Amino acid sequence: MAQPVNAPQPGYQPATAPTLRCDVCGAYPAKKVFFVSFVGLAIAHIQRSTRGTYCRSCGTALARDHTARNLAVGWWSIVGWLVTPFLLLINLPNRIRIHNLAEPQGQTAPRLPVGRPALLRVGPWLAFVILGALVFFLVSLGR
Numbered sequence: 001m002a003q004p005v006n007a008p009q010p011g012y013q014p015a016t017a018p019t020l021r022c023d024v025c026g027a028y029p030a031k032k033v034f035f036v037s038f039v040g041l042a043i044a045h046i047q048r049s050t051r052g053t054y055c056r057s058c059g060t061a062l063a064r065d066h067t068a069r070n071l072a073v074g075w076w077s078i079v080g081w082l083v084t085p086f087l088l089l090i091n092l093p094n095r096i097r098i099h100n101l102a103e104p105q106g107q108t109a110p111r112l113p114v115g116r117p118a119l120l121r122v123g124p125w126l127a128f129v130i131l132g133a134l135v136f137f138l139v140s141l142g143r
């Protein structure tokens with residue numbers, strides 16, 4: 001009996017897209033992402049960025065670190081007030097891309113420690129308290 005012309009031959013393996021592996025731990029699946037954070041230093045600033053291919057675990061660790069840094073020290077410069085909200089928004093799509101990855105497997109090296117979510121860390125809340133006190137002080141001066 002003849003097979004149809006378009007039928008796959010026995011033993012045929014369909015070509016699959018190359019699987020990206022995490023730059024840190026070697027696990028897959030992984031995606032190329034970019035995170036940026038900002039450290040305000042009154043009249044200067046330091047911009048830090050991380051670009052690479054990361055699994056869900058390592059990517060989550062990096063996203064949380066950059067978010068916590070933005071929330072804690074991003075505001076402390078003249079341009080920090082303007083830049084920090086945009087950086088938080090810029091990081092969000094990559095954070096979602098990492099979050100939607102499947103559980104990493106096949107790691108060949110230790111993963112980055114995930115750590116606590118940014119809003120469960122001390123730094124951002126300390127910054128909010130100090131900024132709130134500063135705004136309250138400045139408003140009370142104007143009365």
Ligand SMILES: [Zn+2]
Nearest residue numbers: 022025055058
């Ligand atoms: Zn990883």
